[in-house]
Structures are given as structure tokens and as C-alpha cells.
Amino acid sequence: MLPNFSYIQPRTVKEAVDALTDDAVVCAGGSDLLGCMREGIITPARMVSLEALDQLKGITKTPEGGLTIGAMTTISDIAQNPLVNSMYPGLAQGARQVASPQLRNQGTIGGNLCQKPRCWYYRGEFDCLRKGGKLCYARHGQHQFHAIFGHDNLCYITHPSDTAPPLVSLNARVLVKGPEKNRTIPVAQLHVLPSFTPLAETVLKPEEIITQVVLPPVSENLKSSYRKVRARRAWDFALAGAALALEMDGDMVLDARVVLSGAAPIPWRSSAVEKTIIGSQLNRQTIAAAAAAVTKNAEPLEKNTYKTYLFQGIIEEELAKITSRDQE
Ligand SMILES: Cc1cc2nc3c(=O)[nH]c(=O)nc-3n(C[C@H](O)[C@H](O)[C@H](O)COP(=O)(O)OP(=O)(O)OC[C@H]3O[C@@H](n4cnc5c(N)ncnc54)[C@H](O)[C@@H]3O)c2cc1C
Ligand code: SF4
Numbered sequence: 063m064l065p066n067f068s069y070i071q072p073r074t075v076k077e078a079v080d081a082l083t084d085d086a087v088v089c090a091g092g093s094d095l096l097g098c099m100r101e102g103i104i105t106p107a108r109m110v111s112l113e114a115l116d117q118l119k120g121i122t123k124t125p126e127g128g129l130t131i132g133a134m135t136t137i138s139d140i141a142q143n144p145l146v147n148s149m150y151p152g153l154a155q156g157a158r159q160v161a162s163p164q165l166r167n168q169g170t171i172g173g174n175l176c177q178k179p180r181c182w183y184y185r186g187e188f189d190c191l192r193k194g195g196k197l198c199y200a201r202h203g204q205h206q207f208h209a210i211f212g213h214d215n216l217c218y219i220t221h222p223s224d225t226a227p228p229l230v231s232l233n234a235r236v237l238v239k240g241p242e243k244n245r246t247i248p249v250a251q252l253h254v255l256p257s258f259t260p261l262a263e264t265v266l267k268p269e270e271i272i273t274q275v276v277l278p279p280v281s282e283n284l285k286s287s288y289r290k291v292r293a294r295r296a297w298d299f300a301l302a303g304a305a306l307a308l309e310m311d312g313d314m315v316l317d318a319r320v321v322l323s324g325a326a327p328i329p330w331r332s333s334a335v336e337k338t339i340i341g342s343q344l345n346r347q348t349i350a351a352a353a354a355a356v357t358k359n360a361e362p363l364e365k366n367t368y369k370t371y372l373f374q375g376i377i378e379e380e381l382a383k384i385t386s387r388d389q390e
Pocket of ligand 2 (some may be wrong): 182184191193198199200208216217218260
């Protein structure tokens with residue numbers, strides 16, 4: 063059952079920020095928030111809905127030639143938008159693989175980036191480390207779907223969003239409004255590791271709101287993609303996945319950003335894969351070396367070593383697709 067709370071629907075971003083005092087929480091589509099409230103993970107005194115803020119909805123071109131996506135734009139709108147599909151196919155592919163059609167119609171990009179993790183102990187009645195307790199129950203319990211990188215032997219959640227890894231690979235940033243000053247944060251620096259704090263998922267302060275996601279212009283040579291592997295064909299979170307953004311000159315990789323999902327508490331940039339392919343021709347040898355490199359420094363637990371093979375297979379297949387696309 064939902065606990066009691068008051069509800070307001072501001073008409074301006076300033077009103078919304080001003081209302082975010084003490085025990086208030088931002089509500090976008092509510093598709094994650096209401097579940098968290100039912101589960102007792104978030105217990106706000108006041109809900110500040112962004113629903114009436116039409117200025118935070120929609121996708122437009124920036125003067126520089128990139129795109130800006132309002133934080134209240136739905137995941138469905140992003141998945142279907144012709145500009146997103148032509149300029150940033152990796153983001154469109156990520157959006158299409160979020161949850162189910164109903165959730166994509168309801169969920170927004172701001173909420174997708176800020177959603178809470180899915181660890182079953184955290185969502186259940188366990189007072190674990192991330193809820194302010196002393197123990198991680200997943201460490202010696204059920205951790206089949208948990209992290210193999212970046213857990214710092216503290217908390218083993220995997221970052222749940224399918225739009226964040228492509229956004230990191232595309233060098234996107236978010237615009238944030240707060241009571242004092244506005245700030246711009248690269249999506250690559252939005253999420254935090256357990257070693258920073260296991261009690262939060264982002265660097266946002268409680269009284270801050272993401273207003274826009276801004277994507278830089280892309281060159282014709284940029285190839286972006288997102289691949290997600292899940293346990294079932296219906297809606298499910300990523301067991302493993304990879305967002306690629308490669309600057310190519312023929313079959314030569316000039317630059318690369320490779321970001322893994324289902325891997326770590328944050329979208330996990332694989333510098334090992336990037337180093338292997340940057341400045342090299344994308345041929346069978348390079349691809350094999352990149353696939354071997356992806357799990358360098360991985361720290362799987364007893365029940366999730368299978369993820370290392372998944373990541374190797376994903377990197378091999380996704381890089382091979384780029385070479386075969388070029389030959390078409
Ligand atoms: C059954 C199920 C399956 C799912 N599967 C997937 C999946 O496969 N892949 C995937 O990526 N996601 C998945 N999700 C998550 C889903 O995509 C999110 O629930 C949704 O994107 C959240 O968007 P929302 O607008 O409803 O956010 P809300 O539920 O309203 O908010 C989520 C959180 O973000 C905060 N927030 C929202 N907007 C802002 C903002 N502008 N600024 C600051 N903070 C903000 C809220 O305070 C809250 O803590 C699934 C969810 C469910 C329930
Ligand atoms: S993995 Fe994190 S969220 Fe899950 S039980 Fe451990 S501390 Fe809690």
C-alpha cells in the first residue's frame with residue numbers, strides 16, 4: 063500500500079525546485095517511483111510532479127547541430143523519433159529495449175536515468191548497506207544478475223537504465239536546475255560508485271531536477287549501436303549489454319567509446335576494449351583481442367561468472383557487425 067503524502071503539480075521549473083524541500087521527491091512518469099514507495103524504499107512527505115511542465119517535453123535540434131531532449135520526454139518518443147534514429151541509432155536502440163510498450167509510454171528519460179536499482183534484497187525487506195544497514199546480502203546470497211565490475215566489494219547492483227550506456231557513449235550531458243545555480247553534468251559523471259557512497263545512485267542533490275539531456279553533433283563517420291542480452295524475450299533488465307560509439311575511417315577505428323550495461327553499479331566504460339581497437343583496423347584479430355580484453359579486471363562472484371562469457375560474445379558480435387555493415 064502507498065503511504066500518505068501530499069501532491070503538487072508546479073507550472074514552472076522554478077516552482078518545482080522551490081517545492082523540493084526536506085522530504086519531497088520528484089515524480090516524472092511515476093513508473094519506478096510508485097513501486098519504490100510501495101516497497102518502502104522512498105517515503106516522501108510530498109510528491110512534486112513534473113507532469114504539467116510541457117517545457118520539459120520534446121526533442122529539438124540545437125544550434126550546434128546536436129539534439130536536446132527534455133527530461134519529461136517519454137522513452138517511446140525517443141525510440142520513435144526520426145532524428146534520434148538517424149543521428150544516434152545507439153540511443154534509439156537502447157530506448158526500444160527499455161521494459162515494455164506501456165512502460166516506455168509512461169517512463170521518461172529523466173526518470174530512466176535516475177531510477178533505483180533492482181537488487182532483490184534492496185527491493186525486498188532487507189535492511190542492506192544501500193538502505194543504510196550494515197550488510198550486503200547479495201555478496202554471499204543470490205547474485206546471479208549482479209555486478210562483475212565496480213562493486214568495490216561493497217554493493218553489487220548493476221545500473222538498470224538502457225538509455226544511460228548509449229548516452230555515455232555519445233558524450234551526452236544533462237542540464238540540472240537547483241535552488242542555487244544550474245549545472246551541466248556529463249552523463250558519464252552522473253552516476254556514482256559504491257566506493258563514493260553506497261547510499262545514492264547519482265550526484266544529484268535532493269532539490270535538483272534534470273531538465274534536459276543534450277547530445278553533441280555527430281560526424282558522418284560515427285557508428286553507434288546498443289546491444290542488450292536479457293534472460294527472457296519479454297521485458298527484462300540487461301544481464302549484459304554494450305553501447306558502442308566508434309569514429310571510423312574505412313575499417314580504421316579513429317576513436318571509440320564502449321560502455322557496458324548489466325556490468326557495474328554505473329554504466330561501465332571499458333577502456334580495455336577501447337585501447338585495443340583505437341588506432342587499429344577492425345579485423346578478425348583486433349575483434350578477438352577486444353573480446354578477450356572486455357573482461358580484463360572483472361571481479362565476478364561465484365554465481366555470475368557466466369557474465370564474462372556474455373560480454374566477450376557481445377563485443378565480438380557487435381564489432382563484427384560494424385565491419386559487415388561497412389562492406390554492404
Ligand atoms: C516492470 C519494469 C521493467 C522495467 N524494465 C526496464 C528495462 O528493461 N530497462 C530500463 O532502462 N528500465 C526499465 N524499467 C525502468 C523504467 O524504464 C523506469 O521506471 C522509467 O524509465 C522511469 O521513468 P519515470 O518517468 O516513470 O520515472 P519516475 O518513476 O517518476 O522516477 C524515477 C526516479 O527518478 C527521479 N526523477 C525522475 N525524473 C527526474 C528528473 N527530471 N530529475 C531528477 N530526478 C528525477 C524520481 O525522483 C525517482 O527517484 C522497468 C521498470 C519496470 C517497472
Ligand atoms: S547488492 Fe547493494 S543493494 Fe543489493 S543487497 Fe548488496 S548492498 Fe544491498
